[in-house]
Amino acid sequence: MKNEKKNCSEEHLLFLKKRRRKLILIWSLRVGILALILGLWELSTSLGWADAFLVSSPSRIARTIGSLYTEGTLFYHIGTTLWETLVGFVIAVALGYGIALALWWSETVRKVLEPYIVVLNALPKIALGPLIIIWFGTGSPAILFMTVLVGLIVAIMHMLSAFIATDKNKLLLLKSMGAGKVQILTKLVIPSSLPSFISMLKVNVGMAWIGSIMGEYIVSRAGLGYLIVYGGQVFKLDLVMASTFLLCVLAAGMYFLVVLLEKVLVKNAES
Amino acid sequence: MKKEILRFSGVKYTYHTVRGETVAVEDLSFSVRESEFVAIIGPSGCGKTTLLSLAAGLLVPSEGEVTSRGSFGYMLQKDHLFPWRTIEKNIRLPLEVKRQNTPEHRERAVNLAKKYGLGEFLQSYPSQLSGGMRQRAALIRTLATDPDILLLDEPFSALDYQTRLNVTEDVSEIIRSEGKTVLLITHDISEAISLADRVLVLSGRPARIAYEHELDFEGVTNPLKRREMNNFSGWFEILWKELNA
Known part of the structure; x- marks a missing residue:
């Protein structure tokens, strides 16, 4: 330059x-x-x-984070939420991608399952809270389940519509070369849906945080969502604000990682 | 007389949808001989693309029979190069699909690309090439597996006029020098006249062969030279009338 x-x-x-x-x-x-x-x-x-008691303040937030750090619980809470979010994110994305592939593969299965997916998508997942507590107890598995649930349907619907939107003429071209379904999938459908995959990841970063924090609201004994609920109950709004601030930083960091991944993967995908 | 390489005998094809059925082609009979360049023209929406799909075996006729000896290469309106692959990898695509991705076949494809002026673009991505170059790359991709019969579905119609004349020139030269058999579908009368040895005129839907002409240009195959010849406008008038009959 x-x-x-x-x-x-x-x-x-x-x-x-x-x-x-x-x-x-x-x-x-x-x-x-x-x-x-x-x-x-x-x-x-x-x-x-x-009133700083009601609205907190930047210096009080900094002091709260500092005292969490000196107590030695700061990274424990961050780690708990981060782990739940990341694992839930990966499971939701991988499972959603796989299910979307299966639905793309068989039109009959797709038609059969369509109403179920639509209903599950519309259902507010928080309604399943009590069931989740009873089924999975009050630990991390329950929160993971909630995180996966929130992200999964979005991942399926996002990827399925991308797979189905594959250029008809490119399909015709591959078929004229004698390509079978597996080849069509690996040579065309998966690579051409890469931009949609990235946008699905971006949407699901948000979904994963919604899921994990919602899960922690319902059942947890640790994590940033837990700190927010606990802080609210005992009127420690400094704690609520500090945890919210940490969430902002973590969510932005995760989104930034996806953007980095995009830069590596989608170098030449513009047509 | 050379041997027949493709034959349609009494072919009928019907599309079925919930609203009803549409007969796209009916009682369609014609044949193509080896190394012959046959153009098919017809009114728009008369089932031209159906005809090519039938020829390539992508569709099975409802009635009648399509017989062919040899392999096919299909070239569409747009180049449909995959934007995430380099030109070299795009050209290699049919080799991968047909499991012929051996060093010899790859070298053959690359040499073909070099021979026809794509050598310096092998590592470029399609978005870096002009429309004309992209269509040329699409042709090389079609030729990579050394097909016996080329099926061209209005391969120039997406290009602007200037580029279209040049690419037509290109493609004609490449195809003639590789000695390929071609079945070209187009709605462009002058394109058909400037390229083909024989022109078939389709009727409206359901499509059947309405007229057939052996074009005589005293052995001239170059499209631009043909356009300058005296009998060009004569042929144009005849085909124009038949298309609008």
């Missing part, structure tokens, strides 16, 4: 400069808004405009 810069026109240099300025502006506004919110929050509580 640097070598190119030497040979390019004044106009192009100006264009690059403008672009850089715009980027700097966008980033400084982003950071500025965050600083403004945090500053006003802190200021309003320290000056007594708002």
Whole structure:
């Protein structure tokens, strides 16, 4: 890039400069808004405009996280929730992908199961809370089950519609070469649905967090969802806010990993 | 007279949907000889693509019989190169499907690509090529398994006029020099005249052969030269009338 810069026109240099300025502006506004919110929050509580007991404050959140750390329970709670979320995410994605493949494979099975999937998709999974407690007890298995349940149907529906949307003419082309169903699957359907797979992962990152936190609300004795419920019950809103903040960071980190994966996988998928 | 390589005898094909049945082709009989370039023209929606699918064995006739000696290569309207594969891997696709992905076959395909000007693009992705080059790559992919009969389904209609003339020129030269038998389906009368040895005119649905012409251009096979010849417009007029009859 640097070598190119030497040979390019004044106009192009100006264009690059403008672009850089715009980027700097966008980033400084982003950071500025965050600083403004945090500053006003802190200021309003320290000056007594708002009750820090009810709305907490950035410094109290930082202190809460610090004390969780010194108590030695910070990474225990983070780890518990993270593990439940990640394992649930992987199971939901893998199982959903597999089931979507099976449904793509057989039109009859697909037609038979369609109403069941539609109903399961529409059902609010939290309604199954009591059943889950009775079936799986009050530990991690129950939360995992909830996480998988929330993500699975979305994964199936997302991938199935991508598989079915495979270009009819490309299918015809492969068939004219004499391709069987397995070859059609491995050479066309799976690679051409890669962008949909990535977007499904992005959606399911959110789903996995919904599932794990919802699960922890219902049954858990550890994890960030547990801290939020516990903090609410004993009116420790600092704890609620601190856990919510940690959730934001973790969810953003997981989403970022998927975006990285996308950059590695979808280099040449534009048609 | 050369041997017959493809024959339709009394072929009928019916599509079934919940709303009813549609006879796409009926009582269709014709044959194609070895190394012959046959163009089929017909009004739009008359079942031209059905006809190619029948020829390739992708559809089984409801009545009658399709017999062929030899293997097929199918080329569609758009190039349908897979965007996630390089040109070389796209060209290799039919070899993989037919389990002929041996070093010799691969080399043959690559040499074919080099011979027809795709050498420098082998490691490029389709999105980096122009429309004309992509269609050329699609032809090389069709030729990779060395098929005896090429089935071309309006292979130029998605290109702009300028590119279409050039690609037609290209494809014609490649096909003639490889000595392939071709069955071309098109709705473009001048394309048919500029390329084919013989033109079959289909009737409206259900399609059957309405007219048949042996084109005589004194041995000239180059599409652009044919377009400049005196009898070109004569043929155009005849076929135009027959298509609109």
